[in-house]
Amino acid sequence: MATLRISALTMKLPNGQPLCSDLSFEVSAGEVLALTGPSGSGKSTILAWLTGTLHPAIRTTGKAYLDDQELTHLPTERRRLGLMLQQDYLFPHMTVGQNLLFGLPAGSKSERWKQVCKSLEAAGLNGLENRDPITLSGGQRARVSLLRTLLSNPEALLLDEPFSRLDSDRRSKIREFTWCSAATLPILLVTHDSSDIPSGARTVSLLEQIA
Amino acid sequence: MLLREPTRLLGGAVLLLFVTPLLAGLFGTVLPAFGLLPGLAETEGFTQLFNDSRFWPSVKLTLQTGLIATALVFLLTTLCLVCVQRTRIWRWVLASLPPLLAVPHAALAVGLLFLIAPSGWIARLFSPWLTDWDRPPTAWVVPDAEGVSLIIGLVVKEFPFLLLAAIAQLPSLHVDASLAIGRTLGYSPARCWSRLILPQLYSRIRFTLLIILAFNLSVVDMALLLGPGNPPTFAVFLMTLVSDPDSRAAASAGALTLALGVFIVFAGLFLIERLMSFWSQQRRANGHRGAGLKLFRAFGQWVISSVLLFSVFALIMLILWSVAWRWRFPSALPQQWSTAQWLTKSNTLFDPLLLTLCIASATALLAMIAAVIWLELERLQRVPKLNSVWFVPLLVPQVTLLFGWQAIALLLGIDGHWLTVVYSHWVYALPYVILILAIAWREHDPNWHHAANTLGGGYFRVLSKVHMPMLVKPLSQAAAVAVAVSVAQYLPTLLLGAGRYQTLAIELVTSFGGVDRRVIAALALLQSLVPLLAFLAALIVPWLVLKPRAALWQR
Structure with a gap:
């Protein structure tokens, strides 16, 4: 059970404008921490920094740890952080099953396929493995995208407004599905909508942080 | 009565003006090839063409230069996207593209000659201090018999064209997001490109690749400057035939053969695409993450920087030579300017x-x-969208259409x-x-x-x-x-x-x-x-x- 920790993070835009200053927090396994703030306050930028995909022009200091391992100097692919963005980004040249296989580690072909079918069944999506992602509804796509992330066995989950493009009915279902599916992981949720935050979750407001 | 809006008639006129020379080019090439254009070609030309001793060597040379150059253009474009995108060199690459695209083929070919010839600037730069050459070396010649100089010229000129076409497609492919998703799933950047982005990108740049392929197989001006003379490339060989009134039918037959050859190569490319697509689909989701290979990225950045620097220096050579007065080998700069x-x-x-x-x-x-x-x-x-019609002149070898136009223009x-x-x-x-x-x-x-x-x-x-x-x-x-x-x-x-x-x-x-x-x-x-x-x-x-x-x- 991992813990995600950020220590003394300071970020500045190329023009010198601060995005956050000396920000520190910790998210334990099974816990959800919500990063809130208005658009442009730097919420997504923090996730990009955590995953190592931040634009080099943004100046940063600070460190991130997964348990005791420092992440900051590791390449993105070795950080073991699962990422879900506002759009689901299901790869259009792969079927639903291939999208999920893409998330799974290498191994026996039949075993991996069984695992894909099993996870689809558990998510109530059985029979969709050979479908083109474009034929799925928004809610189905969101679930497949989360499954793909979880099948790669991440140690923590980063969510960048993953529910914002869904209608209110699907939104609450997908939220529940997400909290249940990733119940054992530390989850860092970026949102500007307070209804996305599960009850009992801690909140860090970037606006207050800068003020 | 004043025209209040453009009418279909105007559109019809534009289309007619565009399509007429294409059809004229077709007829003007086909008819003389079969000896059916009295006054210009009265016997069929294929026999004379195939019996010419220069035919097969020129076909071989054309395939060699055209296919290798196109393959290199594609590889360099891929290498540039995988290794250079999102690095500090990227903005230099972007800045260098417009001027390199603007420079005409013939001018770039001349610049390259001044650079890679035995008396060129590269040899001068290392002489005599490293090579002991106080005269231009005789170890190589430009143009060379194998067409290496021509390949270099075609690659240097066409690589920016394909790269620009690819760059224009990147925003709609959500490259940054796909790379972020792929890498957080544990894949190396090169694997993310090969499995997520390139399969989608290829279908969008295929058309540009076909234009480049057709051009590389049928180019004349660059081949005259950088290609060998004996045998010449097939298009240059046809130019020698068309200027001889007794060989007009053979020239037209050759122009048709060239067009047919280009379309056979297109078909071959489609076949390779199918095989590659099948092969990559088998591997796409096998879960192998790949290694980071920093060395590969550094190599790619070095190759791309070298190719672009090569082009830039070719242009600098034009400036230097145009104001040089005395510039003897092995001086790296002119001894007298004028x-x-x-x-x-x-x-x-x-x-x-x-x-x-x-x-x-x-x-x-x-x-x-x-x-x-x-x-x-x-x-x-x-009027309907007619994308495929507008691109016909770019996909059919210039020689094929122009021989026909010339024949019709002569008749008229x-x-x-x-x-x-x-x-x-x-x-x-x-x-x-x-x-x-x-x-x-x-x-x-x-x-x-x-x-x-x-x-x-x-x-x-x-x-x-x-x-x-x-x-x-x-x-x-x-x-x-x-x-x-x-x-x-x-x-x-x-x-x-x-x-x-x-x-x-x-x-x-x-x-x-x-x-x-x-x-x-x-x-x-x-x-x-x-x-x-x-x-x-x-x-x-x-x-x-x-x-x-x-x-x-x-x-």
Whole structure:
């Protein structure tokens, strides 16, 4: 059970404008921490920094740890952080099953396929493995995208407004599905909508942080 | 009665003007090839063509140079995207693309010759301190018999073209997000590219790749400058046949064979695509994450930087040679500088310049008018989208179409007329102009028109005062591209101008080898400067037009 920790993070835009200053927090396994703030306050930028995909022009200091391992100097692919963005980004040249296989580690072909079918069944999506992602509804796509992330066995989950493009009915279902599916992981949720935050979750407001 | 809106009739006229030379080219090539054009070719030409001892060696050389150059262009583009995108070098790559695209093939070929020849700048740079050469070495020659120099020239010129086509597609492929998702799933950047982005990108740049392939297999001007003479490439061999009245039928038969050969190669490429697609689908989701391979990225960055530097230095060579007076081997820089050749050879330099400017301006103007008429009619839903028709001249070898046009022009007695030359340039400029303008035209919000109409603006007033000023940036870019295309046209000017129009392209290629290097460099430099200035104007004009309206300038 991992813990995600950020220590003394300071970020500045190329023009010198601060995005956050000396920000520190910790998210334990099974816990959800919500990063809130208005658009442009730097919420997504923090996730990009955590995953190592931040634009080099943004100046940063600070460190991130997964348990005791420092992440900051590791390449993105070795950080073991699962990422879900506002759009689901299901790869259009792969079927639903291939999208999920893409998330799974290498191994026996039949075993991996069984695992894909099993996870689809558990998510109530059985029979969709050979479908083109474009034929799925928004809610189905969101679930497949989360499954793909979880099948790669991440140690923590980063969510960048993953529910914002869904209608209110699907939104609450997908939220529940997400909290249940990733119940054992530390989850860092970026949102500007307070209804996305599960009850009992801690909140860090970037606006207050800068003020 | 005044025209209130463009009518279908106008669209029909544009299409007819465009399609007529294509059909004429087809008939004018097919008929003489089979000996069916009395007065020009009265016996079939295939027997003479196949019995010519130069036929097979030239076919072999063409396949060798054309296929290797195209494969290298594709590999370099891929390498550039995988290894250079999102690095510090990327903005230098982006900055170098417009000037490299603007420089005509022949001018770049001359610059490359000054760089890679035994007496070229690279040999001078390392002599005599490292090589002990105090005379140009004899270890290699340029042009070489294997066509290596030609391959280098084609790669250096065509790589920026394919790269630009690929870069234009990246935003719609959500490259940054796909890379972020792929890498957080544990995949190396190279694997993310090969499994997520390239399979989607390839289908979008396939058409540009086919244009490059057709060009590389049929190029004449660059092959005359950088290709071997014996055997020459197939297109150059056909040029020797067409200038001999007894071989006209064989030349036409060869032009048809070339077109057929290009389409067979296209079919081969589709087959390779299928195999690659099947193979990559098997591997795409096997879960192997791949290694980071920092060394591979560093190698890729080195290769791309070298190729681009090579092109830039080729252009610098043109500048140096055009102002050199004494420049003996092995000096890396001229021993004496002079602008004398610019003054004493002003007739050789500035008469072709003036003619080139006149033809290019007329071509650009006519291509812009035709493209705007067609796209407006398309917007008004009075004509269909005809993307595939506009690109026919780019996919069929120039030799094939132009031999036919020349034959028909000869029969009609219109060869050697300046309008015929402009017409031929127009046919090659229009596809690019339509391609550039179509994107902006189709994305333009029709509500601007509706809003202006409700304010009482008539059709032409809205078009000239609202629509076109809003699209001044793509309009300027399209005009600059039309100028660049026209300035580079060697074969249409030569064949349809009946040798009467000494444009910069014609003067450069025909005087190469027989005229002073310094004058050749000056000609090549002038030929490069015209499109470069056109692109500079394409940056300045929108700024001047839209200066008071900053929001539009940002678009």
